[in-house]
Amino acid sequence: MVDAVVSFVVDRLGDFLINEAVFLCRVKKEVKRLKEELGSMQHLLKDAEEKQYGDPVIHKWVSDIKELSYDIEDMLYVFRLKVRKPKWGCFPCVCSSLFDIGKQIEDFRKRINDLSPSNQPFRLKDSGNSPPGEVISKLRDLRRSVSFAVEENVVGFVDEAHKLLAKLLAFRSFHLWNGRRKFENRAWVAVSQEYTTRDLLTRIFKSFEFKVENNEDLEKMNEEDLKRRLHKSLQGYSYLLVIDDVWDKESWWMLKTAFPDNKNGSRVIITTRNEEVAKSSDENTHSHHLRNLREEESWQLFCQKNSQIVNVDEELKRLCREMVQKCNGLPLAIIVLGGLLSNKKQQEWHRVRDHLWRHLKAANSIEINSLLVLSFNSLPYQLKPCFLYLGLFPEDSEIIIEKLIYLWVAEGFISEGEDCIMEEVAKDYINELINRSLIQVERRYWGRTATCRVHDLLRDLAIDMAKKTFSYLRVLDIGIVPSRKHHKIFDKEIAKLIHLKYLGWYTTRIDASLIYNLQRLQTLVIYGVAKLSTEISRLQELRHLIGVFYGNWRLLIDNLTKLQTLRHVSLSIWAQIKTEKLVNLRGLWLVGSYSKQEVFCFDSIANLKSLRILVVRLTLDDMYFSSLQPLSHCGHLMDLRLKGKLSEKVPEDIHQVLPNLECLTLERSYLQDDPMPMLEKLPKLTVLKLGGGFYKGKKMMSSANGFLWLEILLLVVAEETEEWQVEDGAFSKLKGFYIEQSGNSNLNYPKRLRSLPSPDLHEFQLSPYFPLD
Secondary structure, eight states: OHHHHHHHHHHHHHHHHHHTHHHHGGGHHHHHHHHHHHHTTHHHHHHHHHHGGGOHHHHHHHHHHHHHHHHHHHHHHHHHHHHTSGGGGSHHHHHHHHHHHHHHHHHHHHHHHHHOGGGSSSOOOOOOSOOTHHHHHHHHHHHHHOOOOSOOOOTTOOSHHHHHHHHHHGGGGTOOBTTBOSOSEEEEEEOOSSOOHHHHHHHHHHHTTOOOOTTOOGGGOOHHHHHHHHHHHHTTSOEEEEEEEEOSHHHHHHHGGGSOOOSSSOEEEEEESOHHHHHHSOTTOOOOOOOOOOHHHHHHHHHHHOGGGGGSOHHHHHHHHHHHHTTTTOHHHHHHHHHHHHTSOGGGHHHHHHHHHTTBOTTSSBOHHHHHHHHHHTSOTTTHHHHHHGGGSOTTOOEEHHHHHHHHHHHTOOOOOSSSOHHHHHHHHHHHHHHTTSSEEEEEETTEEEEEEOOHHHHHHHHHHOTTTOOSOOEEEEOOOOOHHHHHHHHHHHTTOTTOSEEEEOSSOOOGGGGGGOTTOSEEEEOSOSOOOGGGGGOTTOOEEEEEEOSSSOOOOTTOTTOOEEEEEEHHHHTTOOOTTOTTOOEEEEEEOOSSOOEEOGGGGTTOTTOOEEEEEEOSTTOEEOOSGGGGGOTTOOEEEEESEESSOOOTTHHHHSTTOOEEEEESOOBSSOOHHHHTTOTTOOEEEEOTTSBOSSEEEEOTTOSTTOOEEEEEEOTTOOEEEEOTTTTTTOOEEEEEEOTTOOOOOOHHHHTSOOOOGGGGOSSOSSTTO
8 A cells, every 4th residue: 555655656746846847946856856765665665565464663664654655745735736826926925835845845855764764673675666567467367357247156055955045045136037026025134233223124125125205204214114114015015035144133023023924925034143043033933054064065165266276286185175174164264265375376385274274273273363364464465455445344335346446546555557547457456355255246237346245254354454554534425414514514624625535425415616625536426416616627636527417507527637437417518528638538427318409429429539438328209329430439438338219220330330349238229120230240249238129120130150259138129029030159158148028029039048047137227336326
């Protein structure tokens, strides 16, 4: 982490020398010298990062360097603020401020000298001049090698009873079995050690996805009101509810009256580590005890997590079997051990065994906490603060990956790679933590990880090791602010938080003008604001702007050259934005209609050379999309989702217009000509969703060798479509298939497609997975 912070500040000093040269005058040499002296310490930081968790002296040294770096960043920020004030240009002000900055630089250089490694009681290894590019490149290659997955294996479920439970739990992904839902309503909630019954009832209601009736406010209901409301919503319907990780028997007794016995096979499944909870739940309850894994089952699980085991000699296999046996059949211990060894060279496996043997419990089994600590210590130094940060999330919470990435970047944990932006590097880190089994995938979206969870033992480890790591407020994520009084306090104080790089504001009221003092903001998630003032153009560091921006007013982001994400913007607002300088925009979500225009032209998108994701939803039936040809200028476009009529058939050369497209959604396109012959040519298409109203013709044709790389196909067929001819060789790599036939449609299609599993439909909704979407 400190390496990323120091690297960032050194880069900022370089930019400062270039951009503010006209103002620096006599202190320019001092600034340059400060940059060189701070930069000279970078080579030792990797070794310091790795050693600090076991040495309090090194930990203090690392913290002091981090604090020094932040102080230098503050100096640069204050200087820039003064430069941009009109009255600053007077000669006395210039001299005074230059004197101040010169004095501060002198103090900084003295602190650097005091922190010089030669003045410390410890010695560090010089890691050389290479940035963490090799690690980043390795992680990126790993991420790109992972294909779309239709479903995850359930770790530790081995006999038939376990497999049955695994299928029951699959409702979390809303799979369809035999084409129909087994339960009309399904929900899953996790109970943390610290909970309130009222909060639990609210979460169950929301997890069932029941609609809130007019003038209903769940937040204002008491426990009894919520129980009655939940009981009413479930009355007469079949339902399946999993209440996960119940810690005490009172939890269930406080909840049970909310669930009616409809005599229709409805079920409530409780998971617990406390046998007393299971015994006390109900006289009709059947308890199923999950045993530890048997020796061979443990070995199979270990081999799943460590692909190297296939290519090792018998001696190393015996070594691994010894370690697996000491895990006593505990899945978490086996998984973490497999992830740990899979990221070490085979010659290092003996050292891992020796370390674990020194920490065996009295029962001659591995102490799981020592295994977790060893796994943490083996992380590359760049990943350690990223893992520790996970301890800040509530127990059993579902963590949104995209949001986590923005938070890591805001906290300064991520350094830019040689050929990729910080957000891409962060994705590599996510996949490495998954690969090491330190986080677990919760949900996927378009085949990519959307949310994750952290096992509570790993979360406890992160909390324990991170107690002194995070001390600067760089992130503020606020939910509902309860009263006007609190609003005024927040409004007044937020403007003072000049260090903020991430601001999430989900309430309905905010004085938007106050956020424009926060010129370091990189991510702004803001809902409930009717209009952003012109001063948003001052947020030059902004990378992600997320909210609901509707109406017909100007959103002045034309000069925000670092902007990467923009969602959700009305077409009327988008029409007024000049896109020439939005050279780094990668994700764009547009929705709505024009006031006087019926057609959406992709010409306004053609300037966005870095665009990866484009989502456009037309809300009026008489609107339509123009030709797709302008998208040929967006050579990096990977994900295209269009909802609305296409003015013409899919172009014959779409494979040349969109050569890198991996995911495509068409909905309500009302095409008259069969799109399959054109779409099957897309050379990299992996996921295809053709939603309701995509095609109004009678016949579809998929030729041999068409859709060579397609893995997921979701299809909603109209009544008019009577025939779908699929030649042998088409869809050769298809892993998941879902079809829905409208009205009286009775479309015939090959048996080999019928036998494919139905993918998780929630992964492929048009709306992206992000808070409040």
